[in-house]
Amino acid sequence: MSLLSHLGISPQISGLLVEATLQTLQMTAVAGLLGTLFGLPLGVLLATSGRGELLQCVSFNRVAGLIVNATRSTPFIILVVAIIPFTRLVAGTSIGTAAAIVPLTIAAVPFIARIVETAIREVDQGLVEAAKAMGATPLQIIRKVLVPEAMPGIVAGLTLAIVSLIGYSAMVGAVGGGGLGDLGIRYGYQRFMPEVMALVVLVLIVLVQAVQTAGDRVARRVNKRLRDA
Amino acid sequence: MEPMIRLDAVSKHYPARKGSAAVTALSETSLDIARGEIFGVIGRSGAGKSTLIRLINLLERPSSGRVVVGGIDLTGLDNSKLRAARRQIGMIFQHFNLLSSRTVFDNVALPLELAGLSRKDIRSKVTPLLELVGLADKAGRYPAELSGGQKQRVGIARALATEPKVLLCDEATSALDPETTRSILGLLRDINEKLSITIVVITHEMQVIKEICDRVAVIDAGAVVELASVEQVFTRPKTEVTRSLLAVVSGDELPAPLSARLTREPVSGSAVLRLRFTGDDAEAPVIARLSRSHGIDASILHGQVDAIRNASFGTLVIAVPVSGDALAAVIRYLENQNVVVEPLGYLAADLRAAS
Numbered sequence: 137m138s139l140l141s142h143l144g145i146s147p148q149i150s151g152l153l154v155e156a157t158l159q160t161l162q163m164t165a166v167a168g169l170l171g172t173l174f175g176l177p178l179g180v181l182l183a184t185s186g187r188g189e190l191l192q193c194v195s196f197n198r199v200a201g202l203i204v205n206a207t208r209s210t211p212f213i214i215l216v217v218a219i220i221p222f223t224r225l226v227a228g229t230s231i232g233t234a235a236a237i238v239p240l241t242i243a244a245v246p247f248i249a250r251i252v253e254t255a256i257r258e259v260d261q262g263l264v265e266a267a268k269a270m271g272a273t274p275l276q277i278i279r280k281v282l283v284p285e286a287m288p289g290i291v292a293g294l295t296l297a298i299v300s301l302i303g304y305s306a307m308v309g310a311v312g313g314g315g316l317g318d319l320g321i322r323y324g325y326q327r328f329m330p331e332v333m334a335l336v337v338l339v340l341i342v343l344v345q346a347v348q349t350a351g352d353r354v355a356r357r358v359n360k361r362l363r364d365a
Numbered sequence: 366m367e368p369m370i371r372l373d374a375v376s377k378h379y380p381a382r383k384g385s386a387a388v389t390a391l392s393e394t395s396l397d398i399a400r401g402e403i404f405g406v407i408g409r410s411g412a413g414k415s416t417l418i419r420l421i422n423l424l425e426r427p428s429s430g431r432v433v434v435g436g437i438d439l440t441g442l443d444n445s446k447l448r449a450a451r452r453q454i455g456m457i458f459q460h461f462n463l464l465s466s467r468t469v470f471d472n473v474a475l476p477l478e479l480a481g482l483s484r485k486d487i488r489s490k491v492t493p494l495l496e497l498v499g500l501a502d503k504a505g506r507y508p509a510e511l512s513g514g515q516k517q518r519v520g521i522a523r524a525l526a527t528e529p530k531v532l533l534c535d536e537a538t539s540a541l542d543p544e545t546t547r548s549i550l551g552l553l554r555d556i557n558e559k560l561s562i563t564i565v566v567i568t569h570e571m572q573v574i575k576e577i578c579d580r581v582a583v584i585d586a587g588a589v590v591e592l593a594s595v596e597q598v599f600t601r602p603k604t605e606v607t608r609s610l611l612a613v614v615s616g617d618e619l620p621a622p623l624s625a626r627l628t629r630e631p632v633s634g635s636a637v638l639r640l641r642f643t644g645d646d647a648e649a650p651v652i653a654r655l656s657r658s659h660g661i662d663a664s665i666l667h668g669q670v671d672a673i674r675n676a677s678f679g680t681l682v683i684a685v686p687v688s689g690d691a692l693a694a695v696i697r698y699l700e701n702q703n704v705v706v707e708p709l710g711y712l713a714a715d716l717r718a719a720s
């Protein structure tokens with residue numbers, strides 16, 4: 137904290153900054169994890185339930201597609217307020233970091249599902265045909281062929297999703313969710329402390345940069361397509 | 366003996382969809398492929414050969430008819446029995462279809478994993494397969510690090526992993542250069558001999574048929590138009606489609622300056638004949654004998670002698686300065702020498718002299 141005090145930031149503010157950063161990390165991590173947990177299978181189903189596809193179930197595909205689109209077209213801030221009753225049901229409260237994770241997750245699931253769907257659709261159909269010729273079941277094709285082959289795209293997409301979640305998490309300050317965005321608005325904007333605002337933005341930049349770098353590194357590691365011989 | 370593969374009045378129609386009319390990809394086709402043979406299917410693109418090979422392992426379900434492989438009627442099986450039956454049918458592809466996320470070893474291991482083998486059993490099967498295709502030293506590499514020929518070798522090892530009775534090759538060499546093609550075809554023939562596995566080859570290249578097939582079916586517009594031994598198809602093609610497919614490899618295609626000068630109507634000058642030789646006759650001095658016996662100076666315009674397996678065959682385009690009865694006598698003489706004669710046209714005398 138000595139660095140911050142040198143910059144004329146009071147210990148109280150630096151304490152808030154650390155707390156807010158941890159809250160943002162917590163919200164992003166938990167929502168990202170839950171979003172992947174639900175979004176990954178949903179994405180796989182979206183990609184494989186269409187007409188003539190592995191797990192053909194056209195009505196599911198239509199309904200799921202509709203819900204995903206509806207969720208994705210609702211502005212996040214409206215989604216946050218709109219689902220307050222649901223949030224209260226799940227988290228027991230509609231205020232605080234734990235409560236903020238609910239709308240974040242709900243926004244993340246369809247986003248991640250579409251990313252996974254796109255990545256899976258990009259897998260060469262020839263591989264599916266080859267696996268069928270080997271006598272693979274639809275589930276085996278998904279587990280052993282589609283998901284592993286789509287992994288570079290999925291990882292890149294998840295990175296994008298987590299970066300978006302960091303941004304979204306700033307908005308849940310509106311419902312008392314805490315985090316960096318909340319700190320920036322309450323101190324930086326409402327209390328005229330531009331140095332707090334600058335710090336908040338700085339920390340966000342560092343966070344996004346770190347997530348992107350880590351994501352790129354993982355994506356490169358799982359991508360065996362463009363290796364140098 | 367019961368055939369390895371039997372197509373019994375199989376047809377495949379695709380219903381009309383938005384923007385495209387209904388298509389008959391294959392109309393009532395019956396075909397027997399014997400155990401241990403290398404059977405070729407050739408046709409132009411869109412002729413239905415891709416559909417035909419996909420019908421054999423039921424990647425495409427026939428609209429009607431039966432597909433029997435190794436005595437099992439695949440068309441009568443439920444999904445889980447069909448999956449088990451497919452393990453008896455290996456397949457390789459034009460674009461190899463290897464998993465980019467798996468090493469060479471793990472690609473070959475995939476069909477065994479799918480069949481539920483233990484890690485130990487998998488290892489004991491994959492290693493000899495990699496040795497068979499000559500890639501034992503590449504086990505840990507990824508497909509992106511391999512050349513096209515090496516990728517197809519991985520494809521072959523993978524297709525053989527479940528010890529199938531049949532190997533389907535879907536344009537397996539079409540993405541490869543001629544030299545690599547030859548080495549892959551050599552490997553396929555080795556496998557056919559060593560493992561006495563039945564191989565079905567789909568291709569648009571006569572060269573491939575010539576190199577490895579025992580019999581060949583020529584397919585056009587969704588129907589088999591010719592089916593015979595490779596020697597027979599090469600030396601006595603019956604249909605126009607076959608002839609045009611052969612033109613590329615057998616020297617049937619006349620050089621452009623020559624074909625430009627050919628006329629259909631008889632003119633004073635020379636008649637142009639295409640002669641096809643087979644077997645021992647390919648080496649007989651037919652032209653020299655013709656000159657001696659008929660006192661004719663035949664000039665050779667174009668020609669090629671080639672070999673299929675052990676039988677050699679050749680094509681020769683000659684010009685003979687005779688017409689009418691004398692020409693008929695020449696043709697009769699040649700036909701008596703076991704030469705297939707095809708009149709191509711006439712060359713005007715002055716132009717012959719000028720050339």
